[in-house]
Amino acid sequence: MKFAKKRASTKQEIPTASMPDIVFMLLLFFMVTTTLREVDVMVQFKLPEAEAIQKIENKRLISYIWIGNDGRIQLNDNLVKLEEVREIMYNKRVDLPNVIVSLRIDKNSEMGIVMDIQQELRKADARRVNYSAMLKQ
Numbered sequence: 001m002k003f004a005k006k007r008a009s010t011k012q013e014i015p016t017a018s019m020p021d022i023v024f025m026l027l028l029f030f031m032v033t034t035t036l037r038e039v040d041v042m043v044q045f046k047l048p049e050a051e052a053i054q055k056i057e058n059k060r061l062i063s064y065i066w067i068g069n070d071g072r073i074q075l076n077d078n079l080v081k082l083e084e085v086r087e088i089m090y091n092k093r094v095d096l097p098n099v100i101v102s103l104r105i106d107k108n109s110e111m112g113i114v115m116d117i118q119q120e121l122r123k124a125d126a127r128r129v130n131y132s133a134m135l136k137q
Contacts, residue, residue, distance in 0.1 A: 042079060043068035045106035050133035062102050062130075063092055069106040071113055082116055089124040102130045 043066040056062060065085070066074040073080050075088055092099055101121055105114055121129060 043072050043074045047134045048107035049136040051136050053135050061098055062100050064102050067105045067109050069108050085120040086124045089126045093126050100128045101126050104132045
């Protein structure tokens with residue numbers, strides 16, 4: 001008499017009930033930790049060198065102004081004229097009273113345009129100004 005072996009009827013599947021939770025947590029983690037570049041620089045510039053620099057910790061308070069070697073001015077994400085700097089920065093200062101203006105000036109730019117922008121910033125009451133530079137090697 002032959003006996004037939006009975007196999008256990010267990011399923012060999014991987015449980016996938018918690019997979020949507022795991023995918024959602026990973027997605028949320030990467031959305032929270034990823035920072036995106038906010039501004040596309042449209043101005044050609046090369047920063048001057050300095051022997052000592054200080055890093056600003058709170059980047060949310062910074063509004064960037066780039067001055068290129070050809071005299072073009074970029075404020076945050078737009079190319080602007082000198083006359084527009086005052087109004088834009090005044091509105092920014094009203095919205096964000098502790099705004100820091102970071103000037104990124106080409107080292108070969110003329111000082112006249114820098115002085116003009118400084119005057120426009122004073123008229124807009126944006127007096128917290130930072131001059132960006134690269135650390136001298």
